[in-house]
Amino acid sequence: MPMNPAVNEWIKQLAHTDQVVAYYAYQCLEEEVFHASGPKDTATRAELVKALGEALAAQRTAAAGVQAARQPLYPARARNRLARLLSYLPGPEAVPYLAQALEDLEVREMARFALESNPSDHATEALLAALTSLGPVFLAGVINSLTKRRGAPVLAALRKAVEDPQGEVRLAALEALADFPEPSHDPLLEKSTRAEAAEERRRAHTARARLAETLRASGRKAAAERLYRAILASGAPESQKKAARLALGETAI
């Protein structure tokens, strides 16, 4: 089925100054996107991605002469809605538009959401590339999105982020590493349990227990048991020791 010809008009209406008109247009577009998101609707989906993606990337010249500057054609609210619509369409086609939107300070968080939802390897690559961005909170979000990905490049990037001088980035990376069933991550976490900041110590202890559970759930029971015993012998908070005792069968609920 070809794309609904009204789509382009609705896209324009996303920029309408009347929020009710803009909302109505968004709801119409969302319905189109959901209908095209089925496993068999690949042709319509491709058309929709192109229309939404090009609008997200569209620019205009803001002023003439030496003051000329390229600015987004659509306002931030509309661009965020375009990125959100793209997040509902699985497949790699939307990734180039979303990757470009990661450089747009007003849209990059929604673009990250969309890439996190996108299961393609291209989305992983775009998120990895976004680790060169600025802003610790945004970077922590990128790391959180990468936690759901696997592969050597992801692991290497997370290990590198553990060395980041910004605390929020470092902690996000440590917590992300706890989701990978890899005992060699424990020394990194253990080191942070001796950090100066109480918040970092607390989160590192929690991440150690999380790593132990990740190991146990993946079948690496001996490694999990070793880690739980290390937690019991450490200065971890009582709640983490309780989890260790439970896992080791020393107490039961």
Next chain:
Amino acid sequence: MPREGGIARRRFLKAAATVAPVVVEADTVRPRSAPAPSDRVVIGLIGVGVRGRDHHQRKLLANPRAEIAAVCDADRNHADRAAQIILTQSQRRVGTYYDFRALLERQDIDAVVISTPDHWHSIQAIQAMEAGKDVYCEKPLTLSIHEGRRMVKVARQYGAVFQVGSQQRSDPRFRQAVALVRNQRLGRLLEVTTHLGNPGTDKGAFVHPGVWEPVQTPPEELNWDRWLGPAPYKDYSPNRCHFEFRYHLDHSGGRMTDWGAHHNDIAQWAIGADSSGPVHVDGKGVFNKGGPYNTAGFMEVRYRYRNGVELTCRNEGGNGVRFHGSDGWIFVSRLRLDASNPELLKAEALPRDMRQYDERNRREEIPGTDEHHNDWLECIRTRRRCVADIECGHRSATVCHLGNISMRLGRPLEWDPDKEEFGGDPAAEILARKPFRAPWRL
């Protein structure tokens, strides 16, 4: 009234003789005297808006097993007002917090009650459990299916006692209805209908689409960024915030997760799907494109379970749960319990062990207390699982989320309740997760 020797009576006796009774246990034991202070559970309340303050705080203040030590809310007025009420009523000053993480640092607090908007439940509950607290969390337990799976894992890892606020599981009418269904007093269960309409009427509930308000500066007492937490950033307007959040999909799931988390929970319990769920869902919903609410206004969702039972969830036909069996029906709501054969509802019609259950679980006689709280407090003492354990809450919320996802996508979906995955529909998988605004993570 049907005659004792009637067909229904004989069917009932036959069923009683051949079916092993299923007891719907609560494990609640009434205290004979007020507990010693050292036996009281020290509680922090996270979220003290209407539900947190007027229900949980009021009930727990009157409960001799509980001691409220702290309150917390992103709205300073809510927190301060709750603390003031406690001071007035019990002459005790409690800790007052505007960030839940500060409350969780308190080592003297054993447990927390979470009554925040749905988009906060998973993060606050998980961090509470990681801090060694037991948890009572309001329904719906989650904002997305993915959150629930993680929450269950953390609860088991930390051995947390977790009660979900699906308090109908502690209501004698609902308990009796579920016990009768599970003991096959209706014969073979064929169909369940959950009605999410207006309580006390036979009318449906059209969800008003809301009224547009201009974007505003948040009131001085409200930390809007903290209220939003992991939800996507939106400018403040009152009809996105207190109470009204439930009609915005970034914060909740509309009528489907609001009342559905109660009645679909009862359906799951009766079907015997507390750690499972449907395998097929087909939702039809009407969404008001004029906004600003973006949850379904009208809905009818049909589910199918592996054992062939069909569940229909709709916001028409009043409010309650109707069970259809091969031998009759039962309707249960917060106001009444009816059956095609009224004999079923007599206490003497229950098999012996069900009567014992009924005696063991008489309502708490301490004025102002609440059976669902008592079940939680007792389970904290005994370290047993609650009547609305986290897995039940996760699975019930999943039923609601599946309905919303199918309605939004406009197509039927296959669901594998063991793997908790959709069969071959990547777009549905996308809607089963909701990304968090940084720096929040599960």
